[in-house]
Amino acid sequence: MTIKKTAHSSWSGDIKSGKGSISTQSGALDKQPYGFNTRFEGKAGTNPEELVAAAHSGCFSMALxxxxxxxxxxxxxITTKATVSLDEVDDGFEVSHIALEVTAKIADISEETFNELCQQTKQGCPISKLMNAEISLSQKLN
Known part of the structure; x- marks a missing residue:
């Protein structure tokens, strides 16, 4: 079984003054603005790293x-916080690290069992696996 979910973005303008919007199939995001200022200057709006963090934290909580x-x-x-680190490197930027912080309230579980299940979940969470996924690309110029 394959489940497919979609999101799309649009962008116009140059990197610094241009503007974009992101929408998701579910409508959770509907033309949510993003741009250089939301990604690098802390202005209102979203950015790709925040969306990856949201996806990873939600997926991890469900998988756990x-x-x-x-x-x-x-x-x-179960509360999971994901912090995505975007670092400037010689050839641009890269996501170098994702820190997952999970706190949970679970009756009658030992610390050892909880830790083991968290480690298994980190390896098995679909979004954790995504970080090593094959990426395909098709393009069309109008």
Whole structure:
């Protein structure tokens, strides 16, 4: 089974003064503005790194819930914070690190079992796996 979800973005102008918008299939984002100022200057709007962090934190929380369920536990609460690091390097920029911080309230689980399930989830989370995924590209010039 393959599930496909889409998002699209548009951009006009140069890198510094140009503007773009991002929309998602679900409508969670609908022409959400982004640009140089939202990515590098902290202005209102979103940016690609924030969206990756949101996807990773949400996916990790869900995947941990699955791992807990399979191990016979139910979480009262799982909160995951993902921090994406964008670093300037010699040839531009790169995402160098994603830090996941998870806190959870789970009855009757040992620290050791919780830690093991978190490590398994880090490896098995679909968005964690994405960071090593094959990327295909097609292009068309109008």
């Amino acid at each position: 819930s699955l791992a807990l369920t399979e191990a016979g536990y139910t979480a009262d609460d």
